[in-house]
Amino acid sequence: MKNKISDSVFNVGILNPNIRIADVVIKTNNGTSYNSYIVKGSDKTALIETAHKDFFQNYLQNIEEVISIDEIDYIVMNHNEPDHSGSISKLIELNPNLTIVTSPAGAIYLKNIINKPELKIKVVKDGDCLSLGNKNLQFISAPFLHWPDSMFTWLVEDKVLFSCDFLGCHYCEPYTMDINITNKEAYLASLQVYYSAIFSPFKKYVLNGLSKISNLELSFVCPSHGPVLTKDGILFEIIEQYKAWSDLQKSSTPSIPIFYCSAYGNTELIAKAISKGIKNQISNVRIPLYNIVEHNTADLANELNSSDAFLIGSPTINKNSVTPIWNLLSTIDAINNAKKPTATFGSFGWSGEATEQISSYMSSMKLAVFEEKFKVCFVPTEQDLKNATSFGEKFAQSLNI
Ligand SMILES: Cc1cc2nc3c(=O)[nH]c(=O)nc-3n(C[C@H](O)[C@H](O)[C@H](O)COP(=O)(O)O)c2cc1C
Ligand SMILES: [Fe+2]
Ligand SMILES: [Fe+2]
Known part of the structure; x- marks a missing residue:
């Protein structure tokens, strides 16, 4: 299957190649994708993030190619901006038993984003775990990457980190993996625009986030925009690039432009x-x-x-x-x-x-x-x-x- 990442992880997200501006101000010359991942455990199934609401029908079709909506137990929301939370309401209409898993700040935001008091929310904190049977999700708080609600989810057995916007890119090619990028120059240009717009105000937090994941033996980083980063592909190159852009050391010559x-x-x-x-x-x-x-x-x-x-x-x-x-x-x-x-x-x-x-x-x-x-x-x-x-x-x- 085209979007299979490991034996238990599938990308069911949506491609949006034609978008040219995201969030009013971010240029997206190479489009974007709203990645969303199914993690299948022996007992439970989790969906990591959802997709932009405008693409719901295609999104639903992607999910159902992998699993029926009724069989999903959790939606893990690493961050609740509407490009990721946009399809929650419709998914809950189809499966009212879905429980949303999110950070304490995420739970507050989600109430005002979804506006449904009956929403089932499970709040998780840094270090908490959620068992799916033979697979375990561990939550890593990552505040200000790039909202106060942000966290990462670590799929322990498969060595997959779900990082939401972090290490992502507004970039769209038909395939999920970084090894299939055909225009790396365009990808890197989009990465810089994305980092500057979203993460440059939070450099200290970027370095904290990178240090928190530095002890993980990463095989894949699955962001919610752009290609999945792999250890045999460009994963470590992109981490180094984020580090370099976040370097807080001042040049010895002051600058007054x-x-x-x-x-x-x-x-x-x-x-x-x-x-x-x-x-x-x-x-x-x-x-x-x-x-x-x-x-x-x-x-x-x-x-x-x-x-x-x-x-x-x-x-x-x-x-x-x-x-x-x-x-x-x-x-x-x-x-x-x-x-x-x-x-x-x-x-x-x-x-x-x-x-x-x-x-x-x-x-x-x-x-x-x-x-x-x-x-x-x-x-x-x-x-x-x-x-x-x-x-x-x-x-x-x-x-x-
Ligand atoms: C279309 C136009 C509109 C202008 N409107 C104003 C104005 O509302 N108030 C003002 O003080 N000067 C106005 N000016 C004058 C300019 O501020 C002035 O010519 C100034 O010296 C231009 O400086 P610059 O060569 O650095 O652009 C206007 C000039 C132009 C060409
Ligand atoms: Fe975001
Ligand atoms: Fe996003």
Whole structure:
């Protein structure tokens, strides 16, 4: 059978090759899959996660190729986001005896996601086990990978880890296993987009999660999106990649990137003058200047989120900043950027709202926004540029670098 993983594990999930955006913001250039697994024990059967509700009929067919719905005892929900919990209601209508197994936080969320008081829930904690007869499931709590409810499930006898979103990828090819990936370059590109969007705010938790599973003798990691990772395939390569992306060590050279947009080059001139000021104050510093429209947002987001401080420059267009700036601001990882120093500047013509708007947005994200905003009316004069340089010096002096 195409989707058999071990003698007791089957992937009954759904492929969604055509999706191009998941969760409003995550680009899915290579589609995705909603994996869901049947684990058959000698006494009991568990379903690990369900699939997105839009694909229920096909999903049901996949399950029934392996087992009748009546014979399933448990649905293990490692995480309850609707891409995984979406088919629970319909499955329960077909088999009201199903018991949902989830973490303490998962039990709370599920009540408000499914909205059925009669839901049968079994709460499991870190280290708890569930026997299926000759097969045993062990639960490993994995908070913030990527919701507070997240956990992993370890199928002891078959050495299979069900990791839900963790180590997954929005990537779709017709076969389940990593050894069948035909376009590894595309898979790795999707993996990076997926990691950045879902896990980069939780690097510390990623490292904790990896350390918790490091003593397991993994044969397979079955995530809920993308190919199953195998020990003879790319499993350990992907684990190393997650580790590398989650490395919390700071580079010895501080970085203070300056991001800007500029229609006629006015804000750009200010950006250059400010960077001169920062360099006057701090000798060993990287100050890359980015004209936002010339760069890929994911690269800029990476630079911003790993910076020691940063500045944003924007003209005012129609009483507003401009879309590329708001796009970049939407990539700020609010958790790890709390209290990060930042400042705004820009050229304007008559009303000049942009710097205030950006500052107030960043304050609401709990960044430490420099009180002074540096604004110039239309084209900066020599004096304006000198003032911009001193603004850069003042900002640099305020930093603890
Ligand atoms: C379509 C358009 C709309 C504008 N709207 C405003 C505005 O609402 N308020 C304002 O202060 N300036 C406005 N401006 C003027 C620009 O902010 C000004 O030209 C500025 O110097 C542009 O800086 P830049 O060369 O860095 O883009 C507008 C300019 C354009 C082209
Ligand atoms: Fe999720
Ligand atoms: Fe997911």
